Amino acid sequence: MATTIHGHGPAETVPPAETADVELYHPHSWITRYVFSQDAKVIAIQYSLTAMAIGFVALFLSWLMRLQLAFPGALEFIDADAYYQYITMHGMIMVVYLLTALFLGGFGNYLIPLMLGARDMAFPYANMLSYWIYLLAVLVLVASFFTSDGPTGAGWTLYPPQAILPNTPGQDLGIVLMLVSLALFIIGFTMGGLNYVVTVLQGRARGMTLMRMPLTIWGIFTATVMALLAFPALFVGAVMMLFDRLLGTSFFMPAIVQMGEQLSYGGGSPILFQHLFWFFGHPEVYIVALPAFGIVSDLIATHARKNIFGYRMMVWAIVIIGALSFIVWAHHMYVSGMNPYFGFFFATTTLIIAVPTAIKVYNWVLTLWRGDIHFTPPMLFAIGFIVTFLNGGLTGMFLGNVVVDVPLSDTMFVVAHFHMVMGVAPILVIFGAIYHWYPKITGRMFNDLLAKLHFWVTFLGAYLIFFPMHYLGLLGIPRRYYEMGETAFVPASTVTLNEFITITALVVGAAQFLFLFNMFWSLRHGRPAGGNPWRATTLEWQTPQTPPAHGNWGRELPVVYRWAYDYSVPGAAEDFIPQNQPPSPTERREAAT
Amino acid sequence: MLIAAVLVLIVLGSLLFHFLSPWWWTPIASNWGYIDTTLIVTFWITGAVFTAVVLFVAYCLLRFRHQPGRRAAYEPENRRLELVLTVGTAVGVAAMLAPGLVVWAQFVQVPEDAAEVEVVGQQWQWSYRLPGEDGRLGRADTRLITPENPLGISPHDPSGQDDVIVEAADLHLPVDRPVKVVLRSVDVLHDFYVPEFRAKMDMIPGAVTYFWFTPTRTGTFEILCAELCGVGHAFMRGYVVVDTEQDYQAWLGQQTSFASLTGGAARADAAP
Numbered sequence: 030m031a032t033t034i035h036g037h038g039p040a041e042t043v044p045p046a047e048t049a050d051v052e053l054y055h056p057h058s059w060i061t062r063y064v065f066s067q068d069a070k071v072i073a074i075q076y077s078l079t080a081m082a083i084g085f086v087a088l089f090l091s092w093l094m095r096l097q098l099a100f101p102g103a104l105e106f107i108d109a110d111a112y113y114q115y116i117t118m119h120g121m122i123m124v125v126y127l128l129t130a131l132f133l134g135g136f137g138n139y140l141i142p143l144m145l146g147a148r149d150m151a152f153p154y155a156n157m158l159s160y161w162i163y164l165l166a167v168l169v170l171v172a173s174f175f176t177s178d179g180p181t182g183a184g185w186t187l188y189p190p191q192a193i194l195p196n197t198p199g200q201d202l203g204i205v206l207m208l209v210s211l212a213l214f215i216i217g218f219t220m221g222g223l224n225y226v227v228t229v230l231q232g233r234a235r236g237m238t239l240m241r242m243p244l245t246i247w248g249i250f251t252a253t254v255m256a257l258l259a260f261p262a263l264f265v266g267a268v269m270m271l272f273d274r275l276l277g278t279s280f281f282m283p284a285i286v287q288m289g290e291q292l293s294y295g296g297g298s299p300i301l302f303q304h305l306f307w308f309f310g311h312p313e314v315y316i317v318a319l320p321a322f323g324i325v326s327d328l329i330a331t332h333a334r335k336n337i338f339g340y341r342m343m344v345w346a347i348v349i350i351g352a353l354s355f356i357v358w359a360h361h362m363y364v365s366g367m368n369p370y371f372g373f374f375f376a377t378t379t380l381i382i383a384v385p386t387a388i389k390v391y392n393w394v395l396t397l398w399r400g401d402i403h404f405t406p407p408m409l410f411a412i413g414f415i416v417t418f419l420n421g422g423l424t425g426m427f428l429g430n431v432v433v434d435v436p437l438s439d440t441m442f443v444v445a446h447f448h449m450v451m452g453v454a455p456i457l458v459i460f461g462a463i464y465h466w467y468p469k470i471t472g473r474m475f476n477d478l479l480a481k482l483h484f485w486v487t488f489l490g491a492y493l494i495f496f497p498m499h500y501l502g503l504l505g506i507p508r509r510y511y512e513m514g515e516t517a518f519v520p521a522s523t524v525t526l527n528e529f530i531t532i533t534a535l536v537v538g539a540a541q542f543l544f545l546f547n548m549f550w551s552l553r554h555g556r557p558a559g560g561n562p563w564r565a566t567t568l569e570w571q572t573p574q575t576p577p578a579h580g581n582w583g584r585e586l587p588v589v590y591r592w593a594y595d596y597s598v599p600g601a602a603e604d605f606i607p608q609n610q611p612p613s614p615t616e617r618r619e620a621a622t
Numbered sequence: 623m624l625i626a627a628v629l630v631l632i633v634l635g636s637l638l639f640h641f642l643s644p645w646w647w648t649p650i651a652s653n654w655g656y657i658d659t660t661l662i663v664t665f666w667i668t669g670a671v672f673t674a675v676v677l678f679v680a681y682c683l684l685r686f687r688h689q690p691g692r693r694a695a696y697e698p699e700n701r702r703l704e705l706v707l708t709v710g711t712a713v714g715v716a717a718m719l720a721p722g723l724v725v726w727a728q729f730v731q732v733p734e735d736a737a738e739v740e741v742v743g744q745q746w747q748w749s750y751r752l753p754g755e756d757g758r759l760g761r762a763d764t765r766l767i768t769p770e771n772p773l774g775i776s777p778h779d780p781s782g783q784d785d786v787i788v789e790a791a792d793l794h795l796p797v798d799r800p801v802k803v804v805l806r807s808v809d810v811l812h813d814f815y816v817p818e819f820r821a822k823m824d825m826i827p828g829a830v831t832y833f834w835f836t837p838t839r840t841g842t843f844e845i846l847c848a849e850l851c852g853v854g855h856a857f858m859r860g861y862v863v864v865d866t867e868q869d870y871q872a873w874l875g876q877q878t879s880f881a882s883l884t885g886g887a888a889r890a891d892a893a894p
């Protein structure tokens with residue numbers, strides 16, 4: 030009798046685990062159900078709505094910046110101070126408060142218990158606290174817009190000494206609020222993150238071996254482990270910088286003469302902060318990318334009706350990328366003045382990461398090969414992701430290869446590169462994912478036509494914004510320039526290009542309101558979706574109710590018999606077999622032989 | 623269908639833009655043509671990969687789009703194919719990394735005969751110091767900065783006395799002679815960047831950083847600051863003038879030394 034459960038072979042039926050008395054923990058009032066909820070699904074929605082709300086602020090700031098770059102001085106209220114404040118808040122919000130929060134707090138919370146066949150997160154109370162602390166962090170950040178000198182304008186990298194000295198906007202309160210907000214974010218994230226890790230390790234349904242988990246979960250799980258290891262470096266940096274700013278310590282502050290005046294600092298190291306920042310900052314790139322990798326794999330498999338190609342390779346690639354990304358951080362510092370001999374090491378590790386990353390791209394593409402491709406909005410966004418991620422990954426080959434980085438570092442080439450690879454690409458996955466799971470979350474379908482329109486404008490627009498921008502950097506236009514002014518080597522034609530980019534950016538931004546409208550309109554008017562509109566295999570589509578009720582599974586937990594990618598299995602009646610479907614008699618016979 | 627066509631257009635459009643658009647690097651004025659070469663090699667390799675993968679995706683989308691009765695193939699793994707792709711990628715990556723590291727080895731090894739030039743950044747202007755006749759820069763420290771001694775040169779270091787100070791003026795360099803640019807900042811981070819020289823490096827208060835290059839043609843080149851240094855960052859500009867040897871010597875003759883700047887008073891203090 031075969032009792033081993035491994036790989037994607039069929040397994041013996043196992044009896045369901047004993048069901049706890051779930052009634053006890055159900056919420057009993059409106060407040061505990063929708064506000065101070067401990068249900069991971071509600072927390073997920075709270076996280077997502079908050080992240081998207083603050084994300085729209087960041088989007089609005091990008092409009093203002095683009096207007097300044099194309100029409101310098103046209104908007105009077107955008108002076109240099111304001112421009113640097115917009116840059117800083119835009120960058121920090123996008124990376125931390127939108128992408129990290131949405132992928133881990135949003136998708137992590139919604140999908141981990143459901144995809145693994147758990148009732149909820151391991152520690153629902155800590156999970157609830159995680160959201161409220163995140164909300165507090167967002168509010169503290171927003172508060173800095175309303176202080177007398179406004180938010181900090183130190184750049185999202187917050188490099189000292191400049192971040193805490195005069196001549197940088199927000200030097201008084203803005204930077205303090207930024208650092209406090211980051212510290213709060215990290216505390217809140219840690220509570221959520223520990224939950225995700227423990228739930229993945231301990232909360233899986235019977236039969237859900239690690240190597241049967243959907244790649245979405247592998248991505249979110251690995252990203253969470255990385256975040257738990259990387260964020261402490263930022264935390265330490267933020268606390269020390271707060272001390273430098275408020276208590277007059279000199280962790281990052283050497284002797285300084287500013288505007289002819291000797292300051293009382295001395296002995297500290299600005300570059301130490303850069304190491305701490307990027308020890309966090311580089312893994313952060315993958316904290317955003319890995320969940321996107323995972324999710325897009327599942328979108329492609331489902332909508333191409335085909336198993337993901339090379340599942341085991343995909344899992345190992347995620348894990349290896351996660352591990353390697355802790356030893357590449359100084360590729361952000363090739364021209365920072367650190368010992369230049371580090372360049373050999375960090376260029377080598379950085380380019381090595383390209384190999385597992387490329388494998389992922391190949392496997393997505395090979396999943397399309399001989400598939401049965403349905404051009405649904407999630408599939409379109411996944412294709413958009415492949416193109417933009419490929420493009421951004423390839424320009425990473427320039428910036429990672431230390432000598433090639435020297436002329437390009439700190440130019441618009443870098444801005445174009447990271448927007449493509451960690452701005453546009455993950456955002457496209459987020460949209461694809463929202464369209465994909467919207468029917469499960471709300472029980473209704475969105476409007477297909479609006480979603481496709483949203484895709485075309487966003488994808489083509491984003492490509493048109495960021496592709497030409499590389500060439501401005503190659504020409505030598507630095508990033509973080511309030512205005513270029515008259516510069517001999519910059520031809521007048523760049524003005525036209527900048528105007529084109531700005532107008533496209535305005536259109537792309539406006540298209541996001543199509544998305545918002547679609548989401549709200551379909552809540553009421555969308556047609557009922559049913560439990561499994563995409564005919565998908567993973568567990569979240571097999572819940573007894575849609576949207577799933579508190580506790581997810583009714584009386585009995587699901588039992589898992591197979592991997593997540595049994596699409597178009599030869600001989601099967603349907604072109605998908607849910608993970609919780611017991612093996613058919615034929616499958617059993619095959620397993621026995 | 624539509625999406626397959628659009629992907630083909632994206633590839634074609636990107637290639638056309640690359641070859642036809644007027645935006646490209648500035649004509650080089652230093653020895654770092656190797657950097658340009660490595661960059662071009664990288665463009666070719668990455669461009670080929672981008673074109674091949676996107677076109678392949680476009681083909682798949684067209685060929686394997688859903689049609690009534692179509693069913694996807696079932697192929698969980700293909701060891702051979704995965705191995706071939708992995709090895710192929712590793713070779714491509716090595717083809718970019720290897721020349722990159724060779725050039726980097728040149729970048730970090732300053733030639734013996736390079737002349738030192740110091741660049742000092744402060745919000746938001748550039749100052750320079752040349753070593754004078756003894757060929758050595760005197761020690762300097764931010765704490766020693768006063769209105770009379772704007773670069774904080776140690777009055778106790780004899781080799782600093784003949785250092786030439788250039789404040790709020792253009793830097794001149796002789797053509798075809800390697801220079802080691804030694805970088806300091808007195809307040810926040812800055813970055814000395816001349817697009818035509820290709821090289822750049824951050825300047826850090828409390829530390830001394832460097833890079834080297836050889837100017838290869840005469841002319842005037844604009845210096846930009848490439849590290850955010852506060853609200854004046856975009857306006858922190860300066861000029862490097864690359865001269866013939868005669869012009870350079872003529873310019874050098876007009877500059878003031880540290881000793882004459884401080885009226886010799888510094889030398890008196892210099893006694894032990």
Ligand code: HEM
Pocket residue numbers: 091092094095116117119120121123124128183184185186444448451452453456494507508509510534537538
């Ligand atoms: C259509 C969408 C977007 C537009 C038009 C846009 C535009 C801009 C602009 C104009 C800058 C300043 C460039 C400079 O002068 O240096 C910038 C910076 C930045 N953006 Fe975006 N952005 C968009 C979306 C995103 C997204 C989705 C992310 C998420 C990763 C992101 C992350 C950043 C970061 C990290 C910076 C750097 C901030 C700094 O230099 O401190 N942006 N963006």
Ligand SMILES: [Cu+2]
Pocket residue numbers: 310311314357358360361
């Ligand atoms: Cu990085």
Ligand SMILES: [Cu+2]
Pocket residue numbers: 811812813847848849850851852854855856858
């Ligand atoms: Cu600057």
